[in-house]
Amino acid sequence: MTTSLKAALKTHFGFENFRSKLQEDVVKAVVRGDRDVFVCMPTGAGKSLCYQLPAVLAEGITLVISPLIALIQDQVDHLKNLNIPACSINSKLPAGERRLILADLGSSSPKLKLLYITPEMVASPSFQPCLTDLCTRGLLSYLAVDEAHCVSQWGHDFRPDYLKLGGLRTRLPGVPCLALTATAPKNVQKDIAQSLKLSSPLSFVTPVFRSNLHYDVIFREMLPNPYVHLHAFVKKSLALDAGSNAQGCGIVYCRTREACETVAYQLTKLGVLAKAYHAGLKAGDRTEVQHEWMQGKVLVIVATISFGMGVDKANVRFVAHWNLAKSLASYYQESGRAGRDGLPSSCRTYYSPKDKEQLNFLIRQEIGRRQEKRGSAKETDKAAITDFEAMVSFCMQEACRHATISKFFGDKTPNCAGACDYCRNPKAVRAQLEKASALSTRTEAQSKPSGPFGFQPGLYEGGRKGYGFERYDEWEGGGSEDDGANRKKEFSDLFKNQMKMRKAGEGPREDFAPPDADCPLREASSQRIPRLTVKAREHCLSLLQEALHGHQGAEEDPFNCDTLSLAVDLEHEVFKSSKSSNLYKAAVLKKVSEMKKTAPAPARGNCDNEAEAKEEATASSSCSDELQGFTSASEIYSMKRKRVGAGQRGSSNPFVTAKELLKPSMLDSKGTESGSESNTDASSAVTSCIRARANAVAASLNSPTKTGKALSKKQQKLAEAAKSSRNISQYFVKKQTMEKSQEEEMEVDEEELDATFSHITTADPQEDSKSQEHSPELILVESEIEEESKTDVIIIPDEVEEEALELERLQETPKESTTEPNKPAEEAKPPLISEMSDDVKANRESSPPAKRSRPADGRRVTFNPNVQERALLPVNEPPKPVTLKEAADIVVRYLDPFYTQGKFANKELFKSFARYLSHLLAEGRSRSKGQVKAEAKALIKKLFSSVKRCESEEDWMHLKRPHSCKTTENKE
Ligand SMILES: Nc1ncnc2c1ncn2[C@@H]1O[C@H](COP(=O)(O)OP(=O)(O)OP(=O)(O)O)[C@@H](O)[C@H]1O
Numbered sequence: 001m002t003t004s005l006k007a008a009l010k011t012h013f014g015f016e017n018f019r020s021k022l023q024e025d026v027v028k029a030v031v032r033g034d035r036d037v038f039v040c041m042p043t044g045a046g047k048s049l050c051y052q053l054p055a056v057l058a059e060g061i062t063l064v065i066s067p068l069i070a071l072i073q074d075q076v077d078h079l080k081n082l083n084i085p086a087c088s089i090n091s092k093l094p095a096g097e098r099r100l101i102l103a104d105l106g107s108s109s110p111k112l113k114l115l116y117i118t119p120e121m122v123a124s125p126s127f128q129p130c131l132t133d134l135c136t137r138g139l140l141s142y143l144a145v146d147e148a149h150c151v152s153q154w155g156h157d158f159r160p161d162y163l164k165l166g167g168l169r170t171r172l173p174g175v176p177c178l179a180l181t182a183t184a185p186k187n188v189q190k191d192i193a194q195s196l197k198l199s200s201p202l203s204f205v206t207p208v209f210r211s212n213l214h215y216d217v218i219f220r221e222m223l224p225n226p227y228v229h230l231h232a233f234v235k236k237s238l239a240l241d242a243g244s245n246a247q248g249c250g251i252v253y254c255r256t257r258e259a260c261e262t263v264a265y266q267l268t269k270l271g272v273l274a275k276a277y278h279a280g281l282k283a284g285d286r287t288e289v290q291h292e293w294m295q296g297k298v299l300v301i302v303a304t305i306s307f308g309m310g311v312d313k314a315n316v317r318f319v320a321h322w323n324l325a326k327s328l329a330s331y332y333q334e335s336g337r338a339g340r341d342g343l344p345s346s347c348r349t350y351y352s353p354k355d356k357e358q359l360n361f362l363i364r365q366e367i368g369r370r371q372e373k374r375g376s377a378k379e380t381d382k383a384a385i386t387d388f389e390a391m392v393s394f395c396m397q398e399a400c401r402h403a404t405i406s407k408f409f410g411d412k413t414p415n416c417a418g419a420c421d422y423c424r425n426p427k428a429v430r431a432q433l434e435k436a437s438a439l440s441t442r443t444e445a446q447s448k449p450s451g452p453f454g455f456q457p458g459l460y461e462g463g464r465k466g467y468g469f470e471r472y473d474e475w476e477g478g479g480s481e482d483d484g485a486n487r488k489k490e491f492s493d494l495f496k497n498q499m500k501m502r503k504a505g506e507g508p509r510e511d512f513a514p515p516d517a518d519c520p521l522r523e524a525s526s527q528r529i530p531r532l533t534v535k536a537r538e539h540c541l542s543l544l545q546e547a548l549h550g551h552q553g554a555e556e557d558p559f560n561c562d563t564l565s566l567a568v569d570l571e572h573e574v575f576k577s578s579k580s581s582n583l584y585k586a587a588v589l590k591k592v593s594e595m596k597k598t599a600p601a602p603a604r605g606n607c608d609n610e611a612e613a614k615e616e617a618t619a620s621s622s623c624s625d626e627l628q629g630f631t632s633a634s635e636i637y638s639m640k641r642k643r644v645g646a647g648q649r650g651s652s653n654p655f656v657t658a659k660e661l662l663k664p665s666m667l668d669s670k671g672t673e674s675g676s677e678s679n680t681d682a683s684s685a686v687t688s689c690i691r692a693r694a695n696a697v698a699a700s701l702n703s704p705t706k707t708g709k710a711l712s713k714k715q716q717k718l719a720e721a722a723k724s725s726r727n728i729s730q731y732f733v734k735k736q737t738m739e740k741s742q743e744e745e746m747e748v749d750e751e752e753l754d755a756t757f758s759h760i761t762t763a764d765p766q767e768d769s770k771s772q773e774h775s776p777e778l779i780l781v782e783s784e785i786e787e788e789s790k791t792d793v794i795i796i797p798d799e800v801e802e803e804a805l806e807l808e809r810l811q812e813t814p815k816e817s818t819t820e821p822n823k824p825a826e827e828a829k830p831p832l833i834s835e836m837s838d839d840v841k842a843n844r845e846s847s848p849p850a851k852r853s854r855p856a857d858g859r860r861v862t863f864n865p866n867v868q869e870r871a872l873l874p875v876n877e878p879p880k881p882v883t884l885k886e887a888a889d890i891v892v893r894y895l896d897p898f899y900t901q902g903k904f905a906n907k908e909l910f911k912s913f914a915r916y917l918s919h920l921l922a923e924g925r926s927r928s929k930g931q932v933k934a935e936a937k938a939l940i941k942k943l944f945s946s947v948k949r950c951e952s953e954e955d956w957m958h959l960k961r962p963h964s965c966k967t968t969e970n971k972e
């Protein structure tokens with residue numbers, strides 16, 4: 001057998017010998033075909049050959065399950081180069097090719113030897129007939145499951161779709177199965193065997209110890225200049241100083257894209273050509289970087305973990321982890337990409353407590369999300385934490401690094417023989433740990449405030465609480481001079497805040513639950529915004545992060561810290577600029593919905609994306625739970641839920657908004673083309689509005705990313721167009737010729753436009769600027785509007801309420817708003833009133849007022865009225881009467897603080913009163929906004945002068961509308 005196998009090895013693969021005895025043994029076992037086989041061999045040990053060679057020699061077809069299309073592609077290309085008939089069926093395959101493959105598979109003697117497929121595809125209904133057919137004709141020779149650890153929920157790369165392979169197995173009786181992985185601790189091995197239903201498999205497991213790899217750990221924050229340190233390591237590992245010609249190269253792993261860019265830049269600046277590789281780059285650029293690195297043109301690739309799986313390069317002389325790996329199993333796999341040629345290579349981790357805290361948070365957050373999704377906790381949830389803790393121990397222990405790894409994988413202690421920093425110099429390792437511990441204690445002690453400011457000692461105990469890992473941000477620079485200054489500033493800010501709170505007579509809230517040690521929020525312990533809890537902020541943070549994840553394309557690891565740090569920035573920005581809990585939440589949701597709307601569309605037929613969409617839906621529904629207690633105007637206002645432009649009003653979406661605004665001009669100019677002279681006035685107003693909004697959107701999309709994150713084509717175009725008001729109309733004119741699917745999208749928008757604006761009447765610009773006496777809540781709202789208008793934005797009606805609506809929409813229709821962002825709510829296309837028949841109109845009288853309100857003068861409003869009116873109205877036109885919707889908005893703004901203070905026995909009562917008051921104020925003689933505001937205020941005051949707390953409808957029945965608002969205003 002051995003000779004014939006060797007001959008085949010030579011003939012088909014060009015290798016003289018097996019790579020190892022183990023490889024040979026595995027191949028023999030597979031060829032025998034009487035038992036299932038489990039293989040655990042390190043990366044690069046030649047696992048693929050273990051099924052490829054038997055596949056070539058067998059009669060039928062070998063089905064290979066592999067998790068990534070990119071990996072599959074590499075393998076298929078490699079085999080095709082060797083003239084071995086292999087192919088893959090996946091969602092990216094052109095229909096023609098798929099037909100050809102299926103035809104071959106259906107033929108009496110298929111030519112194909114290896115069919116690669118993802119676990120999602122193998123479970124898809126479309127593939128089942130083919131599978132059944134192959135099986136019944138006895139044409140399946142083997143089932144090979146690559147990266148089999150993905151099947152285990154204990155594993156670090158668990159993929160739920162891998163679990164379906166158990167079912168597949170039972171459908172393929174008699175087909176031997178081969179499961180392969182590079183990393184599997186004992187519990188994972190057991191899990192694999194169980195999940196894949198391997199029957200008494202033959203196990204081939206290489207000890208994890210690789211003596212040619214040298215492991216060490218450096219505490220990054222203790223370095224005067226970490227980049228210089230890394231540069232020295234690179235030079236040493238690649239023997240650059242020795243002037244050797246040995247073509248070695250290296251990998252630096254970073255968790256964030258930003259870090260990749262920075263590290264690559266710094267290394268290059270210091271003299272070693274390094275390039276960044278991450279999912280934020282265009283696919284072409286990524287391939288090019290990888291190619292240059294493979295060819296040795298670029299010595300160092302600085303990458304997120306999206307790089308490496310399936311990368312087959314023998315002379316990787318070092319793998320450095322600039323950030324902590326998320327588990328010891330993944331670290332072993334990632335660092336194991338060094339020294340595949342068996343020559344001495346270095347694996348270094350630059351440890352940082354800040355990383356540790358961030359990862360800890362991310363992992364727990366991820367677990368929380370999973371639990372929320374499935375509604376229960378699981379034993380395996382702990383696995384991620386255990387693995388992560390093992391990674392931290394690896395860095396923090398005074399022990400042989402190899403021994404730690406081997407123990408983790410259930411192997412016996414290897415003979416390290418100086419292949420790690422501890423075995424080489426235990427004293428140095430201890431000294432480093434002691435120094436780090438001293439530094440951490442010092443920092444904690446210094447940041448521990450004292451004094452009579454009413455601090456809660458629990459917040460700062462041991463420095464573990466209160467600052468979250470902001471504490472670590474402080475010493476990111478490694479004890480630089482700024483350090484003290486920063487701390488001083490932070491302390492003084494804290495002091496000021498505390499004093500301010502005391503002035504306001506509030507003091508720090510007794511009931512304020514302090515943040516956990518691993519809370520990543522900035523100013524986590526700030527109690528500046530009344531009633532805003534740390535939990536709510538953390539939840540908002542996770543929503544932002546999720547949205548960012550979707551926005552950037554969730555190609556990378558869920559523990560990618562890129563999105564976390566961006567989300568932390570975004571959240572903090574909102575936190576800083578919000579004055580009340582509700583405004584804060586609304587602003588967060590607005591951002592989230594902006595990002596969701598502009599997130600790259602999921603590819604068709606990609607199961608991952610479907611799963612993601614589901615996850616999003618869950619996230620949104622959870623959001624509604626978390627954010628309960630926020631009541632928007634329209635929630636009270638609409639008697640029937642889920643209505644009105646509530647479908648997809650989304651002023652925050654640049655496309656919908658621009659579209660919404662432009663649509664009338666496009667309609668008006670049918671035949672003459674938008675942008676022609678006939679509608680210059682309106683369109684120029686619109687255009688500048690769009691420009692302002694597009695600028696804002698472009699800015700908001702750019703600001704958090706700093707390093708040019710990929711904008712969608714649409715976004716890029718819009719941002720470009722924003723630079724010139726002409727361009728934007730050209731852009732939309734051009735869009736009229738766009739492809740069908742996009743047209744359909746537009747169609748939806750148009751429907752929404754009608755729905756959205758059919759209830760809006762003209763606003764009163766004069767009244768807007770008055771805003772004399774308000775409740776604090778109202779002043780906030782309006783000052784925000786004013787601020788916006790200063791920056792050359794033409795006010796969109798009820799800009800702020802848009803946020804409330806956005807919020808409401810998320811609360812009420814999570815599924816609709818997330819999974820099908822462009823689909824209007826079922827009623828999103830109410831005909832315009834002027835187009836309705838009389839009985840429809842009559843019916844409408846009993847439907848939500850929002851639908852039937854319309855301009856008092858009967859004008860059909862299909863356009864942003866503020867914009868139009870401002871451009872066209874004579875200056876001294878009398879103020880426009882207030883609509884029911886506007887009245888409701890006003891009422892809610894005034895009333896909300898009372899509700900939150902518990903002045904209503906329940907929410908229903910609050911809504912009911914708001915409704916009552918809105919009708920009272922809007923019906924009868926028409927009044928201006930200012931009058932309505934004054935009256936609303938007076939009536940609310942009146943109510944609460946007679947009752948302390950509103951317990952029943954009786955309480956307000958005595959309220960009558962004042963005869964003249966003047967008298968009310970004068971009384972104030
Ligand atoms: N017998 C052999 N002789 C020489 N080279 C071999 C032999 N078997 C495999 N190789 C080569 O070793 C390299 C690594 O093989 P392979 O990609 O199968 O590793 P692997 O164990 O699957 O790694 P990973 O865990 O990264 O998938 C490939 O370039 C392959 O061609």
Ligand SMILES: [Zn+2]
Binds near residue numbers: 402416417424
């Ligand atoms: Zn050791």
